[in-house]
Every structure is written in structure tokens, then in C-alpha cells.
Amino acid sequence: MALLDDLRALLGADHVLTEAADVAPYLSDWTGAFVGTAAAVLRPADTAQVAAAVGACAAAGVAVVPQGGNTGLAGGGVPDASGEQVVLVLDRLRRVRSVDPVADTITVEAGVVLATVQEQAAAVGRLFPLSLGSEGSCTVGGNVSTNAGGTAVLRYGMMRDLVLGLEVVLPDGRVWDGLRPLRKDNTGYDLKQLFIGAEGTLGIVTAAVLRMLPDTPRRATALLALPSVDAAVALLPLLREHGGGELSTWELVDRQALELVTANLPEARDPFGEPHPCYGLVEYAGSADHVASRLEEALTDGVERGLVVDAVVAGSPSQRAELWALREGVSEAQKVEGATLKHDVTLPITDLAGYVAEVGPRVLDALPGARLVVYGHIGDGNLHYNVSAPVGDDDALRAAAPALTRIVYDAVAARGGSISAEHGLGALKRDAAASYKSDVEVELMRTVKRALDPRGLMNPGKVLPD
Amino acid sequence: MALLDDLRALLGADHVLTEAADVAPYLSDWTGAFVGTAAAVLRPADTAQVAAAVGACAAAGVAVVPQGGNTGLAGGGVPDASGEQVVLVLDRLRRVRSVDPVADTITVEAGVVLATVQEQAAAVGRLFPLSLGSEGSCTVGGNVSTNAGGTAVLRYGMMRDLVLGLEVVLPDGRVWDGLRPLRKDNTGYDLKQLFIGAEGTLGIVTAAVLRMLPDTPRRATALLALPSVDAAVALLPLLREHGGGELSTWELVDRQALELVTANLPEARDPFGEPHPCYGLVEYAGSADHVASRLEEALTDGVERGLVVDAVVAGSPSQRAELWALREGVSEAQKVEGATLKHDVTLPITDLAGYVAEVGPRVLDALPGARLVVYGHIGDGNLHYNVSAPVGDDDALRAAAPALTRIVYDAVAARGGSISAEHGLGALKRDAAASYKSDVEVELMRTVKRALDPRGLMNPGKVLPD
Known part of the structure; x- marks a missing residue:
């Protein structure tokens, strides 16, 4: 295949994988539900190599499937079964290009792991708030391309809200340099928004300028025993009224979920003496100690209104970690079960x-x-x-x-909801999403796809039905 | 003109303005620098009428210029000199459709004035943070279409960050109903982002779901005398470190600006005994009284480091208003001068x-x-x-x-900055913006425009050069 020779020349032969054992890890997703094959797996070293590789594939009419940390749950980063697609992995684009604690920005390449961004921000006394279960292996490129969510969205928003600028390789191999560290830039269409959450179907994100936020070293955390989901909803405005902007977490765990966690994860235990229909994990976070008294007031108020039956307040960082583990362990406990x-x-x-x-x-x-x-x-x-x-x-x-x-x-x-809050569509939900959307909306999405990727070579079959 | 008869039948004759005296207010922008003419000014009553009117114009091949409160500074909402364009004014779409203090959302039509949104949020104990000089007359449709900024961006972001969903009339008259009150919705391309900040060149925003935020009833405000702009920049991380997420305002006024204000606005006076090179207005806002002590600590720290020469802390709401007036009066003072x-x-x-x-x-x-x-x-x-x-x-x-x-x-x-932070491009800056952007970026913008408005009938000549 002439394309593979070209790619070897561009990237170095070591970074064009074709042996079955070498490519296997890149062909199936985290859930194991999606397994494909590929003509090759490419591991370019930098933006210029990504651009060259994409350009060569475009010239050959070969489809490209970008892949980040491969932690997705919707089959968005794996190739189809044709064996004709090429997987382009961003894991060698790992440079932290700059950290600026005056502008509160951090500029990183797509392959940088989310936990690294959190650590870099913490090292200069700032917070990078995006937090999710896979943060030790998921990467910024994937976080941007899937508009990642997680447990801090309530306060800080999705990944989209944390991106100031992007560098993107377009489907024809050109590079769009939109890597501006500006909070305000109203000079026309906000092009970066097109690529955030597009799951690599419009181009490949190679770098991002991200916002850092003030750190919140003081935390007050509690697990609440609740009489119902109704109570959990009714508590949201109450928790906001007592906590103001310092309400950072309001998570739900139902009884069945808690039972799976305590049954399957060795360190987990039910902190309450009797079972309850569901549980809420609440956290106030800020820079002052009043978060603790605020939380106490909120809980008293919640008990008085009959919305909270019982509560355990974390008295130490390790107790806090135990409460969080009950929430964060659900996915793993289900897998064991x-x-x-x-x-x-x-x-x-x-x-x-x-x-x-x-x-x-x-x-x-x-x-x-x-x-x-x-x-x-x-x-x-x-x-x-x-x-x-x-x-x-x-x-x-x-x-x-x-x-x-x-x-x-x-x-x-x-009820006018969404069938994918934060996991994206990938291959898994593309058909379902299209079936629930209005014709106008599906057609608008197709219009955008056709305009940016007229030959349909960027991650085909993802997000939109063929 | 057959189109005008059709429009009269659709909207009622009273809402298709053609008399010179009736249309005049809609033909020039706030600055007076842009004055056009129009075949008619349309005042539809609701989304269905907007859609019908746009559809009729599209069928006739007539260009439509959407207009909100007409407070723009870039000529984005006024027609050209041809007399062939139609101005479509959203001022009759004034319904507040719903206010939800559990989900913290407010759903309003495009013609609702920004101050009304602020008031509606305040009535349920919430904050709608977008705040700008023209808030008493600018409208939500314009705020969305220009991605409005103002004095609260530092903490809360631009209008883009406050929009959860949109309803948009597309260039061919179809309605896209994206009016979802969801914080998380990863079901494909985030289409609303296309229309936010597009200045009406891709469609007409007719309604929006907006986020409300926790109120910040406690405020600590000070005007600082600074030795230099350098000091103002160096103070930003210092103010953040003391104020955490409660830093809401950090505004600059140079000596010349202050002199114009005190010379031209009757109530304004320089609160310092001697002149300084520039001044900074800082505000911490939150739900607890500690904002005052935090600000005091920050100012002490700033003085010790030589970044603050003198400071006036507001001791009452009226003193706060006086300090803010020095910042907010600059534009008016310049106009008088x-x-x-x-x-x-x-x-x-x-x-x-x-x-x-x-x-x-x-x-x-x-x-x-x-x-x-x-x-x-x-x-x-x-x-x-x-x-x-x-x-x-x-x-x-x-x-x-x-x-x-x-x-x-x-x-x-x-320096990699932006020539339009918050005012947008309109007719005023479209050529300049294009001249400073890369070819790739201009072409991407044109690609988006062509895809969504292939006939070029939505607010032509704005944002992009012809």
C-alpha cells in the first residue's frame, strides 16, 4: 500500500503500526463492545506530523479515526470492521506548552493526560476543575472532542466551558491555529466550538489553551440519606441557597447502587445503620472555613423540611475520600457484578x-x-x-x-431530555440520537459535517448515521 | 412590491413599516456612523411570524437584517444603502416564557430587555450576571447574537457561557427548536454555538434558555490608585489569591479617562487628593461578610508590594455606586467631550x-x-x-x-490579541478582522456561512467581507 510507505516516510517506520499485536490495543474500546480492524495505527510526534499524515490519508481517500486515551464508552475512537481505516493516536503529543498563573491559562497538547493538567494547575496554586473517573488515562484531546463532563460540572461546566483556544488539523491536512489565550474574542464565528464535542468528525484537535480557576482548598463534604429522588431534587435549590457559588457537588446514589458498591468493593461500607431509598453526596468548596458551617446550616434546614433523613459529615480528608468512593465506585462495582x-x-x-x-x-x-x-x-x-x-x-x-x-x-x-449527557454518541448512539432529534436538527448537523468534511473522511460513521 | 403585500398579510399592515418617519429609528446605529435605507421594517409578533416573514423574504430573494435593541457599536444591525434589504425587529417578542428556580433557568424571547432578565432572576433570589452599559435597552436576542460581554465576564463569562438553549429561525424560514434547558447534552454538534456571536448572519435567534446563578448579596468594592498599568496586571493574581472565586470585578480607568469623567459628569469627583497614572476598580462579591475582610487583606498586601498607592473602600451602597459611576461614565464623558x-x-x-x-x-x-x-x-x-x-x-x-x-x-x-473583544465585527470591523486573520480561519468562516446561508440573505455584509 503506497500510502503506508508515505506514512512511514513521514512519521518514521516505528510509528506506523501494522502488526496484529501492536495494533490490537487501539482497535477496541474500553467497554469491549466495539472492536474494529485498521490498515494501520499512526503515532505522529507533533502537530506537523499529524497534519502531514492526515494530508496523505486525504490524498489517498483513506478515512482517519482519531484516538485519545481510549477511555470512551460509546465506540467513538475505534475503527470500523472494514480494515480500510487508519487510527491516528495522539499519545505522543504530550507537551505542556505553557502554564501562566497571571492569565490563569495552561496550554497543552492533545495527548496530555487530564490528571497532568490538574497537577500542573495545582503546582501554581490553581484548580483545573474537570474531574472524571478516567482522569488518570483520558487525554485532553479526547476531553475536548467529547466535551467531557464529570463531577464538577455543576459548578464549573463541561470541558467546553474550560477551553479558550484550539489548534486543529482539518480533514484536508491544513492546520487551523486558534490557540489564543483570550477570554474575549468576538471577531466572527467562534470556530473552536465546532470542534469541541464533535468527536473527531470535523478535524483533529492537536492542542488546547485551557482556563485555570482559583483553588478551593477548604471543603465540606457529607453523604445524606434521603427519603426519595424527589427530595434530592428539592434539596438542590436549598443547597444552593446556603452554599451560594460554593456548592460544587450534588450527586445521587440509589440504594441498589450503594449495595453493589458495599458488596463488591473491599473498603466500602454503608455509613448508615439502616437502608434508605437513596443518598446524596454534597460538597461545598471554597477558600474559607465557613464552608463547614454553611453545610451544617443546610443540613439542619434539610432535616427540618423532611428532605434529609440522616447525614454523615466527613471529619477528615480520609473520611471525605471514603464518602466519595461510594459514589465513584458504582461503575466498577457494576462491572464486577x-x-x-x-x-x-x-x-x-x-x-x-x-x-x-x-x-x-x-x-x-x-x-x-x-x-x-x-x-x-x-x-x-x-x-x-x-x-x-x-x-x-x-x-x-x-x-x-x-x-x-x-x-x-x-x-x-x-420530557425533552438528552440521551447522551456526557458520553457522546460515537458509534453506539448515533442512530438513536438521530431518531429522537427533529429533522431540522439532523439536517443542520449534516450540513455542518458536509461543509467541513465534504469527503467524509474524518471518523466516518460516528455522531451521524451514514 | 408583491413581497410587501405578502408580508402585510402575514404580519398585519401595521407591522410592516415603510413610511420614512416610521422606519428612520431603525436605519441608523447607536454611534450614528452607520445609516442605511430599507424596503421595509418588519415587526413580527412571535416566532411563527418571524419564520413566515423570513420564508417570504427568502422566496423573494430579499436580504433580511435582524435588529434587537439597536445598541450596537459596529453597525451590525442596520441595513446597507441599497434600499433593497428588509429590517426585521424583534421588539415584539417580549414574553418571559418561564422562570425556574430549581433548575435555575429562565426562558425568554429575543426582544426581552436585558434588565428585565436581571430583574426576573432577582425576584426569585438569583443572579443573571450579564451586565453592560446598555442593559436598560439592549435585548436578549442581540446579547446572544453578539455574544455580549460587559463588567462581569471576569467571573461569569460572556453571554455564550450563560446560554443553555436557543430557538432560531433559519435563513430559509424553518425553525430550529433547540430550546432545551439542559446543562449537559452531548448528542452531536452543539448547534447553538453557531448562532451565538454570529450577529444574525446565520439565522435569527427568537428565544433563549438562560442560566441563573446564585446571588451574591455581600459586596466589597474599592477604587485603587495605581502607579502603572503594569501594577494593574500584577494585581490580578494577587486579587484572585485573596478573593478566590469571589473576585467579580477588576476594571481599569486611566488618568485621562477619570479626568474626562470628573470634568463632564456633574456628580463625579476624584476621590483621591492627588492625580495617579491609573485606577483600578475591584469588587469581591459573595454570600458572606468575609468579602470585606478579604478585600482589606488584598489591599494591604498590594500596598506592601508597592502595587497600590492609595485606596478608597466603599462604605455604603451609595459610595459603591459613586465608585462604579467613575468607571461606567467614561463612555458618556467621552461623547460629551x-x-x-x-x-x-x-x-x-x-x-x-x-x-x-x-x-x-x-x-x-x-x-x-x-x-x-x-x-x-x-x-x-x-x-x-x-x-x-x-x-x-x-x-x-x-x-x-x-x-x-x-x-x-x-x-x-x-501580540496575538483580538481587535474585537466584545463589540463584534458588524460592518465596521469585518474587513479589518479578515485582514488580521489567517487565510485558513477566514476560509473556515466562509465555509460555515455558505453552508448555513448558501444564498447569502441573512444580514449580508456583516462579520465577513462580501
């Missing part, structure tokens, strides 16, 4: 409790014995509405999965 | 002082006696680098204007 059907939905916040009340019985009707594992970022209206298999019967879940997902999504659509 | 050449630029923050030091002498070389009036949102890197005419010689300023603007912009471009 057996087959899981994952959903990542947003509802208008005021519809959340009604949604949960309605959908649960429907799912159980369709698959008796299924275990509803409902948790997530309730402050953002974002639920991970997962279903674990009936005990010992993974096959039943697999067989029922399409029907269950339909139940979950139909009820989201009926 | 005579001809003004306005610029609205962003620099990388660490380059601000060097920029001011370099550009001043060049401007004075080109126009001896010119008065440099430099002020703005220094915390965002955003300067209003204005030039007032030499005393009594407005003509000299007008003659030198192109050369002066060139000096101001060339130095911005050399």
Missing part, C-alpha cells in the same frame, strides 16, 4: 423524580429481576440510569437490552 | 502593560495632542483603547482615524 446496560441521560431537573418513578416499573415489567442502578450528577439533571442483570442471568439482560434502552430513551425524549 | 475613536481590543493579559507602553507614543506621534482614554476590563485582558480628539479639533481626529486604528490594531495582532 456482571452484565450492565448503561445509559447516560439528562432530564430537565424538575422532571427527574417523575422520570425515575415512571421508568423503573416499565423496565422491571420488561425484565423481571433486573436491578436498577440509578446514580449520577443530579445537580446537572444527569442520571446514569443503568440496569444490572438479574442475579446470575446476564443473557436475559443482553436479550432484553434493546427493549430496555428504548423504554429509557423514549421517556427521556418525551 | 467631542469626537472619539473607539477600539475594543483584547491582549494576552501578560502583554497588556507592554502594549499600552508601546502604542501610546505611536498614537501621539501620528496625532499630536490626541488624548488617550484607556480603560476597560483589565481582568479579561480587554481594553477600550479610545482616542479623544485634541481639544477643539475633532476634524484632526477624523482625518487621522484610519492611521490611528491601524497603529492600535497592528500592535494587537503582533
Whole structure:
């Protein structure tokens, strides 16, 4: 294949992988649900090499699948089964180009791991707030391309809200240098917005200027035992009124989720003496000690209004870590327990409790014995509405999965919600998303895709149906 | 003209203005620098009428110029001189559709005045932070379409950061309903971003879902006398370190600006006993009284490091208003004083002082006696680098204007800044912006424009050169 020879000349033969053992790690996603094949896996060293490689592929009419830390849950970063696509991995673009504690910006290349950005910010006394389970291996390019969310969105927003500028290799191999460290720039269309959350279908993000924020060294954290999801929703404005802008976390864990965590993760234990329908993890964070007294006031208020049944306040950093582990362990505990059907939905916040009340019985009707594992970022209206298999019967879940997902999504659509809050569409949800969107919206998306990638060579088959 | 008859049938004859006296207010912008003519001025009552009117214009091949509160400074909302364009005014779309203090969202139509949004949020104990001089007459549609900035960007971002969803009439008259109140929605391209800041060149924003934020009832405000712009920049991290996330304002006013204000505005007075090179207005805002002690600590620290020469701390709401008036009065004071050449630029923050030091002498070389009036949102890197005419010689300023603007912009471009921080491009800066951008960037912008408005009928001649 002449293209591969060209690519070897451009990148060095060591960085054009074609041996089965070498390419295997890049061909399947984290969930294992998507496995493809590829003509080659490319590991360019810098932006110029990315541009050269993309240009060569474009000239040859070969499709390119960009890949970051490969931690996605929607098959967005793996090739299809044709064997004709090329995977372009950004892991060698690892430079932290600059850290500026006056402008509060950090400029990094796409392959820099999220935890590194957090550490670089902390080293100059700042906070890079994006935080998610895979932060030790996911990369900035993927965070930008999927508009990553996580546990700090309530206060700081998604990755989109943290990006000031981008450098992008376009589908024809040209480089768009939009790497400006400016907070304000109204000189026409905000082009970077096109590439954030586009999952590599419009171009390849090679570097980003990110915002750093003031650090919040004082934290007050509690796990609350709640009578209902309704109470969790009603607590949101109460927690905001007491905490002001210092409310950083409001996460939900239902009883089933907590039971899976305490059953499957060795260090986890239920901090309450009796079971409760659900639990809320709240955190106030700021620069002054008053966050603790504010949280105490909020909890007293919540108890008085009958919204909080019991509460455990973290008295030390290690207690804080234990409470957080109950929330963060859910995904891992589910994996240990057996087959899981994952959903990542947003509802208008005021519809959340009604949604949960309605959908649960429907799912159980369709698959008796299924275990509803409902948790997530309730402050953002974002639920991970997962279903674990009936005990010992993974096959039943697999067989029922399409029907269950339909139940979950139909009820989201009926309430004007979103079937992908933070995981993106990838290959997994592209068809479902299109089926719930208006024709106008799907056509607008296609218009954008055709305009920027007229030959359809950038990560084809992702985000939009073919 | 058959189109006008159709429009009268669609909107009612009273809302298709063609008499010279009726249309005049809609034909010139706030600065008076842009005056056009129009075939008609349309005042549709709701989204359906906007869609019908745009559809009729598209069928007739007639260009549409959307207009909000007509407070822009770049000629973005007024028609050209051809007399063939139609102005579509959103002022009858004034409904506040909903206010939700649980989800912290407010849904309003395009013609709702910004101050109304602020008031609606305050009525439920929340803050809508966007704040700018024209807030009593500018409208949400214009705020969205120009990605408005103002004095709260340092803490809360631009209008873009406050928009959750949009309803937009597309260039062919179809309606895109993206009016979702969701904080997280990763189901494909974030289409609303296309229309935010597009100045009506890709479609007409008819409604928006906006975020409300926790109120900050406690405020600590001070005007600082500073030895230099350098000191103002060096104070930014210091103010952040003491104030954390509660630093809301860091504005600059230079000596010339303060003198114009105290000379021309009846209530304004210089609070210091002697003149200083420049002044900084700082505000900490939060929900607790500690903002006052924090500010005091910051000022002590600033004095010790030689960055603050003197300071006046507001002891009451009326004193706070007096200090703010010194900053907010600059634009009006300049107007009273005579001809003004306005610029609205962003620099990388660490380059601000060097920029001011370099550009001043060049401007004075080109126009001896010119008065440099430099002020703005220094915390965002955003300067209003204005030039007032030499005393009594407005003509000299007008003659030198192109050369002066060139000096101001060339130095911005050399430092990787932006020639329009918050005012947008409109007709005024479209050519200049294109001349400073890379070819790739201009072409990407044109690609987007062609894709969404292939016939070029939405606000033609704005943002991009013809």
C-alpha cells in the first residue's frame, strides 16, 4: 500500500503500526463492545506530523479515526470492521506548552493526560476543575472532542466551558491555529466550538489553551440519606441557597447502587445503620472555613423540611475520600457484578423524580429481576440510569437490552431530555440520537459535517448515521 | 412590491413599516456612523411570524437584517444603502416564557430587555450576571447574537457561557427548536454555538434558555490608585489569591479617562487628593461578610508590594455606586467631550502593560495632542483603547482615524490579541478582522456561512467581507 510507505516516510517506520499485536490495543474500546480492524495505527510526534499524515490519508481517500486515551464508552475512537481505516493516536503529543498563573491559562497538547493538567494547575496554586473517573488515562484531546463532563460540572461546566483556544488539523491536512489565550474574542464565528464535542468528525484537535480557576482548598463534604429522588431534587435549590457559588457537588446514589458498591468493593461500607431509598453526596468548596458551617446550616434546614433523613459529615480528608468512593465506585462495582446496560441521560431537573418513578416499573415489567442502578450528577439533571442483570442471568439482560434502552430513551425524549449527557454518541448512539432529534436538527448537523468534511473522511460513521 | 403585500398579510399592515418617519429609528446605529435605507421594517409578533416573514423574504430573494435593541457599536444591525434589504425587529417578542428556580433557568424571547432578565432572576433570589452599559435597552436576542460581554465576564463569562438553549429561525424560514434547558447534552454538534456571536448572519435567534446563578448579596468594592498599568496586571493574581472565586470585578480607568469623567459628569469627583497614572476598580462579591475582610487583606498586601498607592473602600451602597459611576461614565464623558475613536481590543493579559507602553507614543506621534482614554476590563485582558480628539479639533481626529486604528490594531495582532473583544465585527470591523486573520480561519468562516446561508440573505455584509 503506497500510502503506508508515505506514512512511514513521514512519521518514521516505528510509528506506523501494522502488526496484529501492536495494533490490537487501539482497535477496541474500553467497554469491549466495539472492536474494529485498521490498515494501520499512526503515532505522529507533533502537530506537523499529524497534519502531514492526515494530508496523505486525504490524498489517498483513506478515512482517519482519531484516538485519545481510549477511555470512551460509546465506540467513538475505534475503527470500523472494514480494515480500510487508519487510527491516528495522539499519545505522543504530550507537551505542556505553557502554564501562566497571571492569565490563569495552561496550554497543552492533545495527548496530555487530564490528571497532568490538574497537577500542573495545582503546582501554581490553581484548580483545573474537570474531574472524571478516567482522569488518570483520558487525554485532553479526547476531553475536548467529547466535551467531557464529570463531577464538577455543576459548578464549573463541561470541558467546553474550560477551553479558550484550539489548534486543529482539518480533514484536508491544513492546520487551523486558534490557540489564543483570550477570554474575549468576538471577531466572527467562534470556530473552536465546532470542534469541541464533535468527536473527531470535523478535524483533529492537536492542542488546547485551557482556563485555570482559583483553588478551593477548604471543603465540606457529607453523604445524606434521603427519603426519595424527589427530595434530592428539592434539596438542590436549598443547597444552593446556603452554599451560594460554593456548592460544587450534588450527586445521587440509589440504594441498589450503594449495595453493589458495599458488596463488591473491599473498603466500602454503608455509613448508615439502616437502608434508605437513596443518598446524596454534597460538597461545598471554597477558600474559607465557613464552608463547614454553611453545610451544617443546610443540613439542619434539610432535616427540618423532611428532605434529609440522616447525614454523615466527613471529619477528615480520609473520611471525605471514603464518602466519595461510594459514589465513584458504582461503575466498577457494576462491572464486577456482571452484565450492565448503561445509559447516560439528562432530564430537565424538575422532571427527574417523575422520570425515575415512571421508568423503573416499565423496565422491571420488561425484565423481571433486573436491578436498577440509578446514580449520577443530579445537580446537572444527569442520571446514569443503568440496569444490572438479574442475579446470575446476564443473557436475559443482553436479550432484553434493546427493549430496555428504548423504554429509557423514549421517556427521556418525551420530557425533552438528552440521551447522551456526557458520553457522546460515537458509534453506539448515533442512530438513536438521530431518531429522537427533529429533522431540522439532523439536517443542520449534516450540513455542518458536509461543509467541513465534504469527503467524509474524518471518523466516518460516528455522531451521524451514514 | 408583491413581497410587501405578502408580508402585510402575514404580519398585519401595521407591522410592516415603510413610511420614512416610521422606519428612520431603525436605519441608523447607536454611534450614528452607520445609516442605511430599507424596503421595509418588519415587526413580527412571535416566532411563527418571524419564520413566515423570513420564508417570504427568502422566496423573494430579499436580504433580511435582524435588529434587537439597536445598541450596537459596529453597525451590525442596520441595513446597507441599497434600499433593497428588509429590517426585521424583534421588539415584539417580549414574553418571559418561564422562570425556574430549581433548575435555575429562565426562558425568554429575543426582544426581552436585558434588565428585565436581571430583574426576573432577582425576584426569585438569583443572579443573571450579564451586565453592560446598555442593559436598560439592549435585548436578549442581540446579547446572544453578539455574544455580549460587559463588567462581569471576569467571573461569569460572556453571554455564550450563560446560554443553555436557543430557538432560531433559519435563513430559509424553518425553525430550529433547540430550546432545551439542559446543562449537559452531548448528542452531536452543539448547534447553538453557531448562532451565538454570529450577529444574525446565520439565522435569527427568537428565544433563549438562560442560566441563573446564585446571588451574591455581600459586596466589597474599592477604587485603587495605581502607579502603572503594569501594577494593574500584577494585581490580578494577587486579587484572585485573596478573593478566590469571589473576585467579580477588576476594571481599569486611566488618568485621562477619570479626568474626562470628573470634568463632564456633574456628580463625579476624584476621590483621591492627588492625580495617579491609573485606577483600578475591584469588587469581591459573595454570600458572606468575609468579602470585606478579604478585600482589606488584598489591599494591604498590594500596598506592601508597592502595587497600590492609595485606596478608597466603599462604605455604603451609595459610595459603591459613586465608585462604579467613575468607571461606567467614561463612555458618556467621552461623547460629551467631542469626537472619539473607539477600539475594543483584547491582549494576552501578560502583554497588556507592554502594549499600552508601546502604542501610546505611536498614537501621539501620528496625532499630536490626541488624548488617550484607556480603560476597560483589565481582568479579561480587554481594553477600550479610545482616542479623544485634541481639544477643539475633532476634524484632526477624523482625518487621522484610519492611521490611528491601524497603529492600535497592528500592535494587537503582533501580540496575538483580538481587535474585537466584545463589540463584534458588524460592518465596521469585518474587513479589518479578515485582514488580521489567517487565510485558513477566514476560509473556515466562509465555509460555515455558505453552508448555513448558501444564498447569502441573512444580514449580508456583516462579520465577513462580501
